[in-house]
Amino acid sequence: MRMRKTATTAAVVLALAATATACGGESGTAGDKQAGADVYSGTYTVAKGVSIDSPALKRAQKAGHITIGVKADQPFLGFKDPATNKYSGFDIEIAKMIAADLGFSEKQIKFDTIDSNVRETTISKGQVDYYVGTYTINEERKKQVSFAGPYYTAGADLLVRKDDKDITGPDALKGKKVCSIAGSTPLQEIKKPQYGAVTSEMSKYSDCVKNLLDGSVDAVTTDDAILKGYAAQRPEKLKVVGQPFTKEPYGVGLNKDDKALRDAITTALENHIKNGDYKKAYVGTLGKSGSPYVAPETPLPRY
Numbered sequence: 001m002r003m004r005k006t007a008t009t010a011a012v013v014l015a016l017a018a019t020a021t022a023c024g025g026e027s028g029t030a031g032d033k034q035a036g037a038d039v040y041s042g043t044y045t046v047a048k049g050v051s052i053d054s055p056a057l058k059r060a061q062k063a064g065h066i067t068i069g070v071k072a073d074q075p076f077l078g079f080k081d082p083a084t085n086k087y088s089g090f091d092i093e094i095a096k097m098i099a100a101d102l103g104f105s106e107k108q109i110k111f112d113t114i115d116s117n118v119r120e121t122t123i124s125k126g127q128v129d130y131y132v133g134t135y136t137i138n139e140e141r142k143k144q145v146s147f148a149g150p151y152y153t154a155g156a157d158l159l160v161r162k163d164d165k166d167i168t169g170p171d172a173l174k175g176k177k178v179c180s181i182a183g184s185t186p187l188q189e190i191k192k193p194q195y196g197a198v199t200s201e202m203s204k205y206s207d208c209v210k211n212l213l214d215g216s217v218d219a220v221t222t223d224d225a226i227l228k229g230y231a232a233q234r235p236e237k238l239k240v241v242g243q244p245f246t247k248e249p250y251g252v253g254l255n256k257d258d259k260a261l262r263d264a265i266t267t268a269l270e271n272h273i274k275n276g277d278y279k280k281a282y283v284g285t286l287g288k289s290g291s292p293y294v295a296p297e298t299p300l301p302r303y
Contacts, residue, residue: 039081039088040284042277044100054261056129056254057102066104068095069114069122069131069253073206075229076289078133080113087111091250093281094151094269095132098252101268115203117183120144123253130265131253134223136185146258147251148265151278151296154223155244156186159212159230162239167219169243173197176218179208186221189246205230213237223248228289266300273298 050057060066070091071078077089092111099109114122114131123131123145134154137147158178160167167176174196180187182201190197200217202208208220209230220227224244231238252265272278273296282293 039086040093040281041088042093042096042281042284043106044097044272044277046100046105047103050101050103052102052260052264054258054264056126056258056261057264059126060102060104060129065108065110066099066102067110067112067128068099069119069128069133070095070111071133072113073204074134074226075233076286077226077229079229080111088285090152090282090286091132091134093285094252094278095130097272097277097281098130098132098265098268101271102264115183116181117203119183119253123255126255129254130261134226134248135251135253136223136248137251138185141253142256144256145253146256146262147253148262148269149251149300150249151252151269151273151300152225152250153294153296154225154248154250156189156221156246156248157224157227157244158241159209159220159222159227159238160218160241161212161215162235162237164218164239167241169241170195170245173219177216178219178221179211179217180221181205181208184222185248186223186246190221209238225286225289225291228291229286232289263302266302269296270298270300 070087072080072087074089078087078091079089080087096106096109112128114128114133119131119135120141122128137150158167158170166172170190173190176197177200178190178197179200179202180190181203187199187201191199205220205222205226208217211217212220224240227240231240254261254265279293279295287293
């Protein structure tokens with residue numbers, strides 16, 4: 001069922017477009033705030049005298065700051081507030097925990113918004129020291145980069161309009177217009193002939209959500225954790241179907257040959273899972289979107 005083009009709806013769409021334009025597309029999101037929740041920001045003990053035989057870490061230590069690739073348009077995960085230019089969300093907290101264990105305070109972190117379709121290139125070229133942004137670990141990506149984790153496991157799902165009664169899961173997508181972003185694993189999945197969907201690709205999830213709100217597409221597909229954030233922003237207009245059809249293990253992406261840094265990040269993740277920082281960050285961010293807390297299995301894989 002298509003949304004009626006009321007004056008109110010039109011105003012909402014125009015406001016969303018203005019937000020994205022004002023932010024130069026980097027933090028353009030379907031809404032200015034993270035669903036009315038207080039923005040969580042944890043504080044983590046900064047390690048002293050860190051010495052690891054890692055080219056990326058040595059470069060960061062020399063520069064006096066560490067550069068972390070993130071997302072900016074994913075509520076409760078990686079979100080850049082257009083009013084303050086501050087980043088927040090679960091992935092941002094994971095990035096901060098790791099940085100602290102590597103010897104960098106929050107003030108020494110430079111967050112860099114990286115689109116999904118250039119993640120491997122950006123990491124391989126050393127333009128970021130590591131990447132934390134709903135980054136699914138898979139064998140194809142491992143040919144270009146390496147991963148620490150997984151620190152969280154999501155699943156591909158569908159975001160639809162609140163009044164939609166037709167789309168009940170991936171098997172109900174025949175002939176439906178479904179939007180996702182270029183380079184994402186859910187996009188590759190939903191393109192399979194078995195679903196019969198008509199797909200469109202955008203550079204940002206927020207653009208897909210705007211198209212869903214104005215009726216240009218029937219659904220948005222990506223990881224359920226991301227979709228729940230958007231649904232929490234617009235609970236009167238959007239809903240998540242709740243039928244995950246893939247597994248998406250999130251990892252921290254880094255240079256393929258930097259085993260020393262990969263092991264250090266893996267250790268940092270394990271430490272913060274064990275000391276309770278991970279759970280506090282989850283409850284304060286992603287947990288507010290309705291995703292139940294599930295403790296990651298430790299020890300994490302090493303290779």
